Amino acid sequence: MAGYGSVDSVHDASSVEGGPPRDAPAGAPGLGDAPGLGDVPALADGVPGAPQPPRRWGWRQTLMSFLALVAVAAVISYFIQLPYYALTPGKAPAVSGYITVPSAQRHSHKGSVLLVYVELTQMRALYYPFFWLDSNAAIYPSGEILGTETTAQYATEGEIDMSTAQQAASVVALQQLGYKVPLLKLGALVYGIDPGTPAAAALQVGEVISQVDGVKVPTWLSLTAKLQTLEPYATVHLTVFAYPAGKPRTLSLKMGVIRATPAAPGGYTCFPEGKGTRYTVYKYQASKGAKPRALACLGVYPQGSGGPTVDGTAFKVGPLPVKVNLASEGIVGPSAGLAFTLGLLQELDPADLTGGLKVAASGTMSIDGTVGDVGGIAQKTIAVRGAGAQVFLVPPLEYPVAKSHAGSHLKVYAVSTITQAVRILESLGGRIKRISA
Numbered sequence: 467m468a469g470y471g472s473v474d475s476v477h478d479a480s481s482v483e484g485g486p487p488r489d490a491p492a493g494a495p496g497l498g499d500a501p502g503l504g505d506v507p508a509l510a511d512g513v514p515g516a517p518q519p520p521r522r523w524g525w526r527q528t529l530m531s532f533l534a535l536v537a538v539a540a541v542i543s544y545f546i547q548l549p550y551y552a553l554t555p556g557k558a559p560a561v562s563g564y565i566t567v568p569s570a571q572r573h574s575h576k577g578s579v580l581l582v583y584v585e586l587t588q589m590r591a592l593y594y595p596f597f598w599l600d601s602n603a604a605i606y607p608s609g610e611i612l613g614t615e616t617t618a619q620y621a622t623e624g625e626i627d628m629s630t631a632q633q634a635a636s637v638v639a640l641q642q643l644g645y646k647v648p649l650l651k652l653g654a655l656v657y658g659i660d661p662g663t664p665a666a667a668a669l670q671v672g673e674v675i676s677q678v679d680g681v682k683v684p685t686w687l688s689l690t691a692k693l694q695t696l697e698p699y700a701t702v703h704l705t706v707f708a709y710p711a712g713k714p715r716t717l718s719l720k721m722g723v724i725r726a727t728p729a730a731p732g733g734y735t736c737f738p739e740g741k742g743t744r745y746t747v748y749k750y751q752a753s754k755g756a757k758p759r760a761l762a763c764l765g766v767y768p769q770g771s772g773g774p775t776v777d778g779t780a781f782k783v784g785p786l787p788v789k790v791n792l793a794s795e796g797i798v799g800p801s802a803g804l805a806f807t808l809g810l811l812q813e814l815d816p817a818d819l820t821g822g823l824k825v826a827a828s829g830t831m832s833i834d835g836t837v838g839d840v841g842g843i844a845q846k847t848i849a850v851r852g853a854g855a856q857v858f859l860v861p862p863l864e865y866p867v868a869k870s871h872a873g874s875h876l877k878v879y880a881v882s883t884i885t886q887a888v889r890i891l892e893s894l895g896g897r898i899k900r901i902s903a
Contacts, residue, residue, distance in 0.1 A: 558850050626657065627769070627830075632794070699762075700762060724747070772830075865878060
C-alpha cells in the first residue's frame, strides 16, 4: 500500500505580495515604496480609506480545506506504527518458475505444482481500517509474530528457513528419484537466541557452533550433550561461523543456569550469573537414583520440524548428481519446502507425478523427508482456490482449517512425509519413475 506524498500549500486571492495596485500606471511605485505609508490598509478601487467588500467562503474553499485535512491526516497516520501485523492471502504461482535444472534433464508435463505464500504486513495506523474490514485478513499482535525476537532476527530466521528448505528439497527430491546425495554435518545451527541470556551478547542468529572447548559438535544433539557436562557459570570456548560457509571465529563466554520460571513459556529460563536470583535453580535428575544437578545453558534454540536427529543441524550438501538451482524471488520462510520438493520431482522425472492435475502444497521439508507445520493456512487456502488448484497438500495440523476454507472444488490431503505425499498423488493418477542405479 503506497504512502501519500507531500501536501501542497493552498493560497487564495486575498494574499497580496506587495506589488503595485492593479490600475497603477506602468512605472508607478507600489504602495510599499510610498514614503510614510508604512502599514497602510489595503485600498479598494484606488480610493484611500474605502472599505473592502467581504469575501465569501464558498463550497470550493470548504472542499479544498477538507481534502487538505484528510491528506495531512493520512500522511501522519502513515508514519504511526501499531503493534500489530496483518496476514493476507498472497499468490500461488507454479513452482517451476523458481527451479532451474539442465535442459537435458528437464521434462514438461500437463500438470503442475504450485507454491503458495501469504503477505505479512507490519501495521500502520493508515492501514488498520482496510485490514479490519477485509474478511480474508487476520490481524495479530506483534508478540504473536515476533515472540521475543527483534524484527532483524525474525528476518534472518526467514532467510535461514528458505535456505534450509531449498537444501532439504534438493536432497529429498533426488533421493526419491533414486540418487545418492552426500551429506556432511557441520554443527549446531543457532536459529534463535533468548534475550538476556549469555548467548545474547556473544552469538548471532544464523551462526553454526562447530566446536565446544575444542571438541567437535556436528549436530544439535551433540551440542546439547556437551553442554550438559558443564557446570553453571563455567567459561566455555566456542568455535562458530556464519551459515553456510562463513569464516570461523573463536569466542569465550560464561555459561548461565536454568531456573524455574512458571510464568515464562515452557516454565524455564536461562539466566546469566547474578540474574534471576528470585527464581529457584532447576535441578535435573538424569536417571533414577542419580543426584539432581543444576544445568548450564547458553540461551540458544534450534530450528525444528524434522525430529531430534536432524533438527538444528547444519548440513553441507554435495556434490549433487544433478545441478539444481532454486530461487526464492524475495519469498522467505520454510513453508515452500514441500512444494519445492514436489516441483523438483515433477521437473526431473519423465513420468508425471501430478497426473495432469494442478497441485498446490504448503509444508516445511526436513532433510529426512519429514513435512512440518506452517502458518497462515486459511489465507493460503484462499490463494490456492484463486489459482484454480484441484489438490492441496498440507501438514496434518493444518488440515481442518484448510478443509474448512477449501470449498467444493478443492481436495485437501494431510501429509506428514514426502513418501506419503507421493503415494497420495499416485492414487490420484500420478506416476514416478525412479532410476535403477
